[in-house]
Amino acid sequence: MAKADKNLKEFYNSKGWHKKNNDAHYQDSVLWEDNREAAKEYVSKCRLRLANKINKNEKYCDYSLSLDVGCGPIQYEEYKQYYNGFTENHFLDISQKALDEARNNARPNSKFICQSAVKFNEKNKYDLILCNHALYHMDKFDQKQVVRNMISGLKSKSKLYITYTNRYSIWNFIFFLPQKIFNFFKSENRRIYFYTHPISWWKQFSKEYNLKIYPLRTISSRESKLLIPDNSIGKKIFTYLYYFEDKYPELSLYLGTYYIVEIKKE
Ligand SMILES: C[S@@+](CC[C@H](N)C(=O)[O-])C[C@H]1O[C@@H](n2cnc3c(N)ncnc32)[C@H](O)[C@@H]1O
Numbered sequence: 001m002a003k004a005d006k007n008l009k010e011f012y013n014s015k016g017w018h019k020k021n022n023d024a025h026y027q028d029s030v031l032w033e034d035n036r037e038a039a040k041e042y043v044s045k046c047r048l049r050l051a052n053k054i055n056k057n058e059k060y061c062d063y064s065l066s067l068d069v070g071c072g073p074i075q076y077e078e079y080k081q082y083y084n085g086f087t088e089n090h091f092l093d094i095s096q097k098a099l100d101e102a103r104n105n106a107r108p109n110s111k112f113i114c115q116s117a118v119k120f121n122e123k124n125k126y127d128l129i130l131c132n133h134a135l136y137h138m139d140k141f142d143q144k145q146v147v148r149n150m151i152s153g154l155k156s157k158s159k160l161y162i163t164y165t166n167r168y169s170i171w172n173f174i175f176f177l178p179q180k181i182f183n184f185f186k187s188e189n190r191r192i193y194f195y196t197h198p199i200s201w202w203k204q205f206s207k208e209y210n211l212k213i214y215p216l217r218t219i220s221s222r223e224s225k226l227l228i229p230d231n232s233i234g235k236k237i238f239t240y241l242y243y244f245e246d247k248y249p250e251l252s253l254y255l256g257t258y259y260i261v262e263i264k265k266e
Contacts, residue, residue: 123152
């Protein structure tokens, strides 16, 4: 098993998908999401951007079987909208704990697969495959293969959606030095494998497939918790940010943190 896979499996089985002292959120979310009151509506609407892409009605799309790769425990209510349009949902994760938790949140007609995405080798089976904030936690040398595995798993005319992090976001420039210092001192609890290729990396797939990239969210919890206050002014800033992302998608994609990659198999 690759080092990254081992690291992620251990982290999510032992810590990431556990809750501390009756916390409302999993440790993963406590560490890496902005769950403050002011941010609630913004993060929720950003998650629904992906639901809107999945559910927008296109004649060619059959809504029979979906697969979420690196599904986690289906930790946010909005995520259910990624699956509800499909007759049956499959969930794949390297962490058994993720799947045990997901079982409590999924619909009855669901199947759970404990496997590394690197080994995933179904062919022409799914009407939709989703990989939400998981690919950049896989080994940098495996990521291309995982994208290829997922495309192979799609039926023709179906789509793959991947949410990914922008390596060269404006925030990564601003926080370059502070982040290096933070990484040096950060606790064992937060050390999980992470590698992001630049946006240009995706071009390799556009030669064979119809590929589109959309902004998902310009700001991650690191920046928002530090820069935006948890009060009515903060809420206004988040509202404006969401409006900005819709109005200036190109700018938001290249400056911001998270984006959605859509790959259509012909
Ligand atoms: C950051 S979490 C995201 C979970 C979920 N998609 C979400 O957005 O809440 C990453 C998930 O990917 C899973 N994962 C990491 N590497 C994997 C691999 N090689 N194969 C399958 N799942 C993997 C982890 O176990 C974890 O549940």
